Amino acid sequence: MADICVIGGTRYFGRKLVRRLLDDGHRVTLVNRGRTPDPFGSEVDRRVADATDPDALAAAAGASRFDAVIHQMCYTPRDAVAVCEAFGDRAGKLVLTSTLEVYNKDTFRWEIPAPAFSPFASEGELDPAAYRFDLDLPWHDPAFLGANYGEGKRQTEAAVVERAESPVAVARVAHVLDAREDFTGRVQFHVDSIREGREIHAHPSPGRTSIVSTTEAAAALAWLATSEATGVVNVAAPDPIDVYGVCAAFEHALGRKAIITERPEPSGERLSPYSCPADFGMNVDTAAELGFEFTPTADWLPDLAREAAKEA
Incomplete structure (x- = not known):
C-alpha cells in the first residue's frame, strides 16, 4: 500500500486514476480547487489549493510525505517549479502528465528549431533535460497559454526534470x-x-x-506511480x-x-x-520494455x- 497524492483527479481519466489507485489498496490524497464534485466520499483525503498558486500548493502539501505525487494539472514551467518546491524531497516520485503534442513540430516557438521527429516518435527524440524553459513568459495569460499548449508542456517537462528533488516520470499521453x-x-x-x-x-x-482509452491512460499513470519506472514514457495504444x-x-x-x-x-x-x-x-516500445503492455x-x-x- 502506498500513499499517493493526486493533483487534480476529479474529471476525465484523472477520476479513473483515483478509482484505480483506491481499488488497488492505496491511500489517496486529492489536491485541487474543490470546485468539481468527486464520487470518492471518505475514501480519500482532500486538500484545497489552486495548483497554479505556489503558496497555496505549498500550504496544501505541508510537511506530508508521499510515495508518489501525480500532477495532472501542470501546464507551465511555473506550475512545475511550484510543485517541485511545494513537495521538495517529500515525494518518493513525481509523475507528470504530459501530452503527445510535445512532438508537434508546428508548435515550436521563439525560433526554437523543432527536432526531426519520427512519424511515431520515441521518447528519446525530445529530452526534457536538454530543453530550456522560461519562467518570465506570460504563462498567467489564458490566451497565451492556450495558443502555446505544446510549448508549455515541453517547458513544463524541462522544469520538472531540472528542479525536482525526487525521481521523475513523465507520461506523454496520446489523444484520450x-x-x-x-x-x-x-x-x-x-x-x-x-x-x-x-x-x-x-x-x-x-x-x-x-x-488511448481513459481506462488505459489511468492504468498507465497508476503503474508509473507505483513501479520503479522513471523517465519519459509514451502512453498510447x-x-x-x-x-x-x-x-x-x-x-x-x-x-x-x-x-x-x-x-x-x-x-x-x-x-x-x-x-x-x-x-x-x-512509439510505445519503452513502456513494453519497462513492463507495461498497452491494449x-x-x-x-x-x-x-x-x-x-x-x-x-
Whole structure:
C-alpha cells in the first residue's frame, strides 16, 4: 500500500486514476480547487489549493510525505517549479502528465528549431533535460497559454526534470477517448456527425495518429506511480489509427456510414480531430520494455463506440 497524492483527479481519466489507485489498496490524497464534485466520499483525503498558486500548493502539501505525487494539472514551467518546491524531497516520485503534442513540430516557438521527429516518435527524440524553459513568459495569460499548449508542456517537462528533488516520470499521453465523460467532445463529434449524416472532413490521404482509452491512460499513470519506472514514457495504444479507422468503429456501432470528405483545406468545424496531414503519433516500445503492455485499439475501440452510441 502506498500513499499517493493526486493533483487534480476529479474529471476525465484523472477520476479513473483515483478509482484505480483506491481499488488497488492505496491511500489517496486529492489536491485541487474543490470546485468539481468527486464520487470518492471518505475514501480519500482532500486538500484545497489552486495548483497554479505556489503558496497555496505549498500550504496544501505541508510537511506530508508521499510515495508518489501525480500532477495532472501542470501546464507551465511555473506550475512545475511550484510543485517541485511545494513537495521538495517529500515525494518518493513525481509523475507528470504530459501530452503527445510535445512532438508537434508546428508548435515550436521563439525560433526554437523543432527536432526531426519520427512519424511515431520515441521518447528519446525530445529530452526534457536538454530543453530550456522560461519562467518570465506570460504563462498567467489564458490566451497565451492556450495558443502555446505544446510549448508549455515541453517547458513544463524541462522544469520538472531540472528542479525536482525526487525521481521523475513523465507520461506523454496520446489523444484520450471516453464514451461517457467525453471531456474533449471528440467522440460526440463523430457520433453526431454519423448519426445525422453530416460530412466529416479529413486531410488528403490522412495520416495515422495515436489514441488511448481513459481506462488505459489511468492504468498507465497508476503503474508509473507505483513501479520503479522513471523517465519519459509514451502512453498510447500500440497500433496507430487514421480517421477512417476511427469512423469505422462508430459506423458499426450506429449502423450508418460516415460521410468522409478529403479536402486540401478542411473546415475546422467539420474536421475530424483524428485526421492528420501526415502520420503523427508515438512509439510505445519503452513502456513494453519497462513492463507495461498497452491494449491494441481493435480490442477496445469497438466497445467504446457502442457505449458512446448508447449514451448519445
